[in-house]
Amino acid sequence: MVEIQEAEPAEAQPDGAAAGADVGAQEQERAEEREGDKDEEDRERRAKKAYAKEVLSGGFGYERAFSTSDVLASYTVYAGEDAGGKELAGATNATLSIAKFKESWVECASVVADVLCDMLAGERCTVRVEPEATGLDNGEPAFIELELHQILREVAKLRRGDLDEGEPGVLLRRREGSRDACIGRVPLLGSTGSCRLRLAKAVPPELSEAGVRPRFFGADDGAGWPEVGEWWECEYECGDGELAEGVDLAVRNARSDELWTARVRGEHCFPDVPVDALGRDGTHDLFAHAIELEIRQEDFVGGGTGIDMRIEEKVERGEACKKRGNKLFKAGRLRRAEAVFSEGADLFNVVQSEDFDETGQNARYNRLSEKHQRPLLLNVALCKIKRGAHKDALQDLNEVLLHDSKNVKALYRRGVVHLELENFADARTDLEKAAHIDTSLRREVDRELTRLKRKMNEATVAEKKAYKHLFDTSRHRELVYTDAEIKASEATGKDLPHYVQPTHVEKALRIDNLDAEFAEIDEEEAELKAMREQAKKQYYTGGRLTKMGLGMGI
Structure with missing residues (x-):
């Protein structure tokens, strides 16, 4: 038997509009309370700072200073309620660290620092400071004229x-x-x-x-x-x-x-x-x-720069750089000499277009630039050779010879650079060509050619020494015996004559037995040839292709 109980009638619920109105009223009440708390905090903050600020001209942007910021500012502090009082302190276009300035002995420094944190960059204002915040002995108020020019950020710019x-x-x-x-x-x-x-x-x-x-x-x-x-x-x-x-x-x-x-x-x-x-x-x-x-x-x-200077200015600057660089080079200051020579050479990097140059003015400009840049590039290359930067020097010398293929200094120095880089054929070519053009260089060229022969001999000797024992089996005893013989020796414990068990490193670095490798290759080729012949025979006789034959791609 199932007992059925009658449900109690539900209480009447308010409609949606009435419920929303109650929630809205509560939210408005809480918002008013928060606004009141905020106003109270603002009043407490203003009372604590005890100053009144009047903005005379607005700033730019939205950036404000912090207590840890550095700023560029101007200020003047007067005793009294306006600028007619006695001037107590001030500075114009001063760089101030707000935190340090706040702790300084300057009159009203703490107030000035607080006001700076409330200002926008570029803002100008006046501030009236209440007597209790001035710290003055006579208990008078103070008047401050203040302008925040810039908010400064310190960033790393250049590192040498x-x-x-x-x-x-x-x-x-x-x-x-x-x-x-x-x-x-x-x-x-x-x-x-x-x-x-x-x-x-x-x-x-x-x-x-x-x-x-x-x-x-x-x-x-x-x-x-x-x-x-x-x-x-x-x-x-x-x-x-x-x-x-x-x-x-x-x-x-x-x-x-x-x-x-x-x-x-x-x-x-x-x-x-x-x-x-x-x-x-x-x-x-x-x-x-x-x-x-x-x-x-x-x-x-x-x-x-080289773009906006007239050619006469470039020539004058380039000559000054060359003279100063020469003095620095003779004094042993190679780093500075290279920098000065490079600065002068960079002035002539701009090239005028010679297309449709009916007057020939651009062509004359380019030839004059090349003429005055050439000695500077040669000196830059010499400085780089002195400090051992031979590959960098080679680029400068190639640039000179691109426009003047018979430049004796460039040929001689490039020959020396090739010699240092062990490009022996190029070194001989450049040195011989330089001596052929200028016979007065024969002694220097012969000295470099002698050095070239010595370096070539040293390289040959080193190469022979490196490959001397490449195929010497007496130095690789493990190659004399087969793997089967070595395994049998290890199993019986009987040592093989002159056999030294190689380490893992020696096994990885040892030279392979070429005769055995060639024999293995010949065997594989013979087996491959036999498989192909068998596949062809089965194809032509109508026989069935084996799996191996298909694998050969017949």
């Missing part, structure tokens, strides 16, 4: 040499501004301009003893090295070699109003002029210490 391993080089770091307008061209060869420098650390006394002078960095020798953090002005001309190589690299890679930090080590601490500025007495390790400084680029004009 492995400084961590103590090699010569310079590490440059650029502080990149947030304003798009700062993106522009950099100084070029021949540009003249000015920059400001200051030491980030004191110059190590070891470098001063090694001959590093303040004038190499644009300072005055008579006054000595400036104090750390003290700016000094420096005027320059890119590529003239009168400043330290590290400073020249920095100004050539910096745009106007950019700030770089540079760590300069080794030969990069010295200029090209005079060439004897770099002492080589051997008593000082130039790579053990570095000069750390900041460089701010200012205005510069002029200069150019």
Whole structure:
């Protein structure tokens, strides 16, 4: 028997609209509570900072500074409620580390740092600071005029040499501004301009003893090295070699109003002029210490590349590079000599089109460029030969001979390069051709040919020595016996005469028995021939093709 119970009537449910209205009201209530909490937090924050900011001109973009940012800013602090009060502190276009500036002794520095974190790049404002936040003895309010020019980011830009391993080089770091307008061209060869420098650390006394002078960095020798953090002005001309190589690299890679930090080590601490500025007495390790400084680029004009220079300017610059490079080469500064020669040669890399050149002006331009580039490329190749970069030197010499196939210097030096690369046939050809064109080189050519014969003999002797015992079975005893004999010897324990059990490495590297290999090949070919004949016989007699015959592809 099944008992049936009557269900109780369900309670009336609210319709969907009424339920949605209740949820919406609750959400609005919570949103109002959150808004009230936010307003309360804002009021507490403003009360804590105790200043009122008025924006005079808006900034650009959406980037704001952080408490760890570096900024480029201008500010002035006055005692009182407006600019009519006494000026207490200020700076124009100053690079400020917000965290460090906040802890400095400057009046209202903490407030200035807080306001900078609330500003957009490019924004200008005034700030009224309440008396309790000024820290002034008289309890007066303060008035600040503040402009945030740029928010700076420090990025690695250029690295020459492995400084961590103590090699010569310079590490440059650029502080990149947030304003798009700062993106522009950099100084070029021949540009003249000015920059400001200051030491980030004191110059190590070891470098001063090694001959590093303040004038190499644009300072005055008579006054000595400036104090750390003290700016000094420096005027320059890119590529003239009168400043330290590290400073020249920095100004050539910096745009106007950019700030770089540079760590300069080794030969990069010295200029090209005079060439004897770099002492080589051997008593000082130039790579053990570095000069750390900041460089701010200012205005510069002029200069150019091989594209926009007139041919007369190129010739003048090229001749100056050749003369300076020759002096550096004679002084033993081969690295700098190669760099200077290369800089001059690169000016003439631009070639004018001679198609439809009715006046012949482009052709004359190209011939003049080749004429003045040729000696520079020869000198670059000589520097590379001196440092052992023979393959790189070969490319420069080929470039010269492409336009002047009878250039004696290029032929002679290319012959020497081929000799070093053990291209003996090419070396003999180039050397003999150079001596045929210029008989005064016969002595030098004969000396190189003698060296060539000696190197060829050495190579022949080494080759004979390497392959002398290639087929000598007395040196490979394991090849005298068959595998069956070796296995029988191992099973019985009886040693075979003159047999030495090879190691796994020797087995992998041993020379195969050629007679046995040839016999095996002949046997395989005979077996293959027999199978083909059998397949053909079965095909022509109407017999059934075997599986092996099908495998042979008949």
